Amino acid sequence: xxxxxxxxxxxxxxxxxxxxxxxxxxxxxxxxxxxxxxxxxxxxxxxxxxxxxxxxxxxxxxxxxxxxxxxxxxxxxxxxxxxxxxxxxxxxxxxxxxxxxxxxxxxxxxxxxx
Amino acid sequence: xxxxxxxxxxxxxxxxxxxxxxxxxxxxxxxxxxxxxxxxxxxxxxxxxxxxxxxxxxxxxxxxxxxxxxxxxxxxxxxxxxxxxxxxxxxxxxxxxxxxxxxxxxxxxxxxx
Numbered sequence: 676x677x678x679x680x681x682x683x684x685x686x687x688x689x690x691x692x693x694x695x696x697x698x699x700x701x702x703x704x705x706x707x708x709x710x711x712x713x714x715x716x717x718x719x720x721x722x723x724x725x726x727x728x729x730x731x732x733x734x735x736x737x738x739x740x741x742x743x744x745x746x747x748x749x750x751x752x753x754x755x756x757x758x759x760x761x762x763x764x765x766x767x768x769x770x771x772x773x774x775x776x777x778x779x780x781x782x783x784x785x786x787x788x789x
Numbered sequence: 790x791x792x793x794x795x796x797x798x799x800x801x802x803x804x805x806x807x808x809x810x811x812x813x814x815x816x817x818x819x820x821x822x823x824x825x826x827x828x829x830x831x832x833x834x835x836x837x838x839x840x841x842x843x844x845x846x847x848x849x850x851x852x853x854x855x856x857x858x859x860x861x862x863x864x865x866x867x868x869x870x871x872x873x874x875x876x877x878x879x880x881x882x883x884x885x886x887x888x889x890x891x892x893x894x895x896x897x898x899x900x901x902x
Contacts, residue, residue, distance in 0.1 A: 711893075716895070717895055718793070718880065718896055719832070720893070721891070765832075777891060778834075779831030779832050779833070781830055781831050782831050
């Protein structure tokens, strides 16, 4: 069965410092992995997607994630946090077979202080 | 940029009443999803459509929930009767095809009193 575990329910950083949001996955197949962001009272927005091409994936707003098969991890990073990054972040896995939808982690709330 | 449209934005209803949500996906997107997001949790898939056909409704509580996409374009999700535990954000998403990234609407926040 496919699943993702987000290791931190809440991460707090100061503006200008690095961001690390951790995600481990479990999949019987070669997974497709995603990070989505959700700002308050907004829909979910795709940050980036991994689909077995390059293991380091660059996304929007300066975020990137590295797929590490040996560690079954797909951690999200950003070198320097901005106040506007404060939001809920979801790590998501898809088996990749046609007709299979996404399975979301429980989410990590990122707080950014000035 | 094209968006997934959902209405209403907010809905308050009393338990045992019927409620319906509407979703208009991005034009040309064949795959449509309904997700439920309970406060503090990640979204959970309720139903997935490919054109007008249901691909996956294994997590849809079929005794009270129904979903349709009659012409393979817009979709309606209905709850009858609503229960207190149905209070949640209901998100619609669409994708060009099943393996493509999902585009989400802003959701309908349901409160059952």
